[in-house]
Amino acid sequence: MTLAFVGGTHRTVPLALRERLAFSAEQAAEALRRFRDRFPGREVVLLSTCNRVELYAAGEEAAVPPPAEQLVSFLAECRGIEASVLASVLARESDEAVVRHLFSVASGLDSMVLGEPQIVAQVKQAWALAQRQETTGPLTGGMFQAALRTAKRVASETALGRERLSIPSVAVADFARGVFERFDDKRVLVLGAGKMAHETLRYLREAGARDIVVVNRTAARADRLAAGLGGRPGRFADLVAELAAADLVVSTTGASEPVVTADIFTRAEVAREGRPLVVLDLAVPRDFDPAIGMRPGVWLYSIDDLGAACEANRRSRQREMPAALAIVDEEARRFMGDLHHRSTTPVIEQLRAGWSETGDAELDRLFRRLPGLDDAARAEIRQAFERYAAKLLHSPLTSLRNESRSGPPHGLLDALKRLFDLKE
Amino acid sequence: MTAFISGISVVCFAASYLVALGCEASRPLFRSGVRGALLVGFAAAGFFAHTLFLAWRAATEPAVPLSSAFDWYLLAAWLLAGGYLWLLRANPRTQVGLFVLPVVLGLVGAAQLSSRAPFPQSPATQIWGAIHGSFNLAASVAVAGGAVAGLMWLIQATRLARKRTPARGLRLPSLELLASTTSRAGQVAAWTAAAGFISGLVLNAVNRRHGLLETVPWTDPVVLRMAMLVAWLVAAALAMRALARRPDAARVGAWLSLVSFAVLTASILWGVLGTTRHGVPPAHAAATNEAAP
Numbered sequence: 001m002t003l004a005f006v007g008g009t010h011r012t013v014p015l016a017l018r019e020r021l022a023f024s025a026e027q028a029a030e031a032l033r034r035f036r037d038r039f040p041g042r043e044v045v046l047l048s049t050c051n052r053v054e055l056y057a058a059g060e061e062a063a064v065p066p067p068a069e070q071l072v073s074f075l076a077e078c079r080g081i082e083a084s085v086l087a088s089v090l091a092r093e094s095d096e097a098v099v100r101h102l103f104s105v106a107s108g109l110d111s112m113v114l115g116e117p118q119i120v121a122q123v124k125q126a127w128a129l130a131q132r133q134e135t136t137g138p139l140t141g142g143m144f145q146a147a148l149r150t151a152k153r154v155a156s157e158t159a160l161g162r163e164r165l166s167i168p169s170v171a172v173a174d175f176a177r178g179v180f181e182r183f184d185d186k187r188v189l190v191l192g193a194g195k196m197a198h199e200t201l202r203y204l205r206e207a208g209a210r211d212i213v214v215v216n217r218t219a220a221r222a223d224r225l226a227a228g229l230g231g232r233p234g235r236f237a238d239l240v241a242e243l244a245a246a247d248l249v250v251s252t253t254g255a256s257e258p259v260v261t262a263d264i265f266t267r268a269e270v271a272r273e274g275r276p277l278v279v280l281d282l283a284v285p286r287d288f289d290p291a292i293g294m295r296p297g298v299w300l301y302s303i304d305d306l307g308a309a310c311e312a313n314r315r316s317r318q319r320e321m322p323a324a325l326a327i328v329d330e331e332a333r334r335f336m337g338d339l340h341h342r343s344t345t346p347v348i349e350q351l352r353a354g355w356s357e358t359g360d361a362e363l364d365r366l367f368r369r370l371p372g373l374d375d376a377a378r379a380e381i382r383q384a385f386e387r388y389a390a391k392l393l394h395s396p397l398t399s400l401r402n403e404s405r406s407g408p409p410h411g412l413l414d415a416l417k418r419l420f421d422l423k424e
Numbered sequence: 425m426t427a428f429i430s431g432i433s434v435v436c437f438a439a440s441y442l443v444a445l446g447c448e449a450s451r452p453l454f455r456s457g458v459r460g461a462l463l464v465g466f467a468a469a470g471f472f473a474h475t476l477f478l479a480w481r482a483a484t485e486p487a488v489p490l491s492s493a494f495d496w497y498l499l500a501a502w503l504l505a506g507g508y509l510w511l512l513r514a515n516p517r518t519q520v521g522l523f524v525l526p527v528v529l530g531l532v533g534a535a536q537l538s539s540r541a542p543f544p545q546s547p548a549t550q551i552w553g554a555i556h557g558s559f560n561l562a563a564s565v566a567v568a569g570g571a572v573a574g575l576m577w578l579i580q581a582t583r584l585a586r587k588r589t590p591a592r593g594l595r596l597p598s599l600e601l602l603a604s605t606t607s608r609a610g611q612v613a614a615w616t617a618a619a620g621f622i623s624g625l626v627l628n629a630v631n632r633r634h635g636l637l638e639t640v641p642w643t644d645p646v647v648l649r650m651a652m653l654v655a656w657l658v659a660a661a662l663a664m665r666a667l668a669r670r671p672d673a674a675r676v677g678a679w680l681s682l683v684s685f686a687v688l689t690a691s692i693l694w695g696v697l698g699t700t701r702h703g704v705p706p707a708h709a710a711a712t713n714e715a716a717p
Binding site: 156157175177179272275297301309312313 | 455580583588597670671674
């Protein structure tokens with residue numbers, strides 16, 4: 001075994017236990033240092049996010065990674081949790097399964113929100129932290145670099161992370177941006193104080209919105225909300241005038257009846273002079289009479305409309321899974337091929353050294369018999385010998401590389417050792 | 425270098441535009457990491473070859489760029505292709521090429537079917553001829569650009585009204601940008617077409633005085649189609665202005681721009697298929713009259 005993994009995610013570990021198991025950056029650094037002292041010569045990376053805690057260990061020959069049970073105990077000890085509790089919920093993998101798992105994690109295929117992009121940064125941070133604690137090496141280095149490459153390919157070659165999944169992001173990016181080219185010259189009217197208004201305004205501000213008016217039935221509450229949302233308060237009594245001046249309305253009141261009826265809107269419509277209006281009605285029950293959405297120039301979206309769009313995007317992401325998994329599979333096979341090929345390096349080096357030694361001895365003998373050769377002729381003959389040796393070695397080395405793609409080439413290595421009398 | 429430039433043909437840049445259109449059209453079908461670069465590369469290469477082709481004709485022909493129907497169509501296509509490249513740079517995530525490039529290719533196709541023989545010119549008519557041709561060119565490009573923007577507005581508005589997220593590979597500019605483009609194009613088209621018509625009347629009077637070309641009668645198909653086009657474009661521009669403060673102004677503007685494009689296409693076909701004395705020397709005009717029923 002060269003690679004080992006233990007870890008738990010939102011799927012396998014209950015939230016209460018996940019909270020206890022999670023590592024802060026300082027705790028993770030401390031854990032890595034402790035691992036290095038306890039298992040010298042082994043490589044390790046610890047990935048801890050709000051949805052997963054995973055330990056990737058690696059080592060070769062005399063320093064193979066510790067067995068999974070030791071890794072579980074190590075995690076339990078670091079977080080002060082009983083090992084038997086963790087043992088029942090943590091997954092264990094070895095070798096190629098570890099590679100496939102990491103590549104899937106980095107590509108967002110194992111995330112709670114399929115294809116979410118933040119995980120790539122978290123994987124990078126985990127690797128960087130391990131580098132700083134000097135617990136990485138050629139195995140984890142190669143594996144994490146390949147994981148990041150895989151994530152990049154999945155992001156660019158599939159549409160997995162393209163469509164947005166949250167209601168505020170879909171509302172702004174897919175609908176409001178479809179109507180308006182820019183937001184810095186638009187008036188945003190916020191009705192009510194629902195939680196989603198904050199998130200929607202965040203996206204609107206990122207898009208450039210600056211002129212924000214907050215209207216609430218209670219003036220004092222409107223003042224507080226406006227200060228919190230970075231806007232200015234408006235009076236509920238001026239609702240018609242505010243509607244007439246607005247370009248985009250985000251409505252999240254807790255009212256049990258529509259706040260903006262068709263009649264109220266008709267009064268505002270006259271003063272709008274034909275300007276288009278986007279209404280994001282995120283309240284349940286709805287704040288805007290649905291009939292308003294039938295008026296020309298009004299683009300009204302209820303929470304159900306936006307939810308349906310999010311669901312369509314979610315299904316679209318699911319459809320990209322086969323293509324993303326194919327990339328993960330291809331990259332994992334490539335990485336494992338390279339890893340297996342690494343194990344042939346000592347044999348190849350011995351083989352080359354042996355041939356080179358024999359070649360040098362023969363050349364010395366030849367040059368002694370032909371003392372009249374000048375330096376240029378000697379160099380030419382030496383190069384011819386080297387080319388000859390390289391050509392003879394080419395076929396066995398190619399066979400070794402090809403064999404490595406499907407697993408460690410033990411049979412070929414044994415044959416080479418016996419044929420050319422190579423030492424272990 | 426001269427041999428290279430003189431070797432550029434219409435097929436060179438038409439093929440480049442066609443490949444760029446293929447890249448745009450393939451977006452909904454599959455994802456590719458190199459398509460964006462291929463698209464920009466072929467569109468830019470096509471535009472570069474197109475520019476060199478027109479520059480070569482301007483340097484080697486005595487009376488280009490607007491001296492024949494062939495050059496006129498190619499110049500219109502060149503302006504639209506330049507506009508497309510600018511949009512590609514300004515809005516790289518939108519698939520505007522899907523709408524602009526077919527018009528560009530259509531104009532290149534029309535050029536291939538048109539006469540390359542230059543209209544007869546004299547120093548007396550050259551200036552008025554250039555003014556007449558330039559205004560008509562500007563009007564036609566504005567009509568085509570407005571129609572493309574209007575069509576995109578209708579598609580985008582339908583998507584937003586159905587509350588659907590953008591289809592894969594078909595992300596369009598905002599309604600705000602498309603509506604303002606349609607409206608401006610409509611105004612430009614109306615006033616340049618009117619100026620083109622008036623300058624045509626002046627050109628006709630100058631021709632009559634110098635006797636270089638046959639006088640074009642009021643009943644000539646070219647005069648009638650231009651009058652019809654100008655009347656429609658001015659009426660559409662006035663209607664768009666009158667309706668500007670209505671909530672459905674953008675939708676009406678989009679439909680008007682499409683009708684304007686249909687009227688332009690019909691008037692071009694009428695001019696091509698009908699018998700005309702427009703731009704014909706006196707001897708030819710006489711022959712045309714004899715052949716006409």
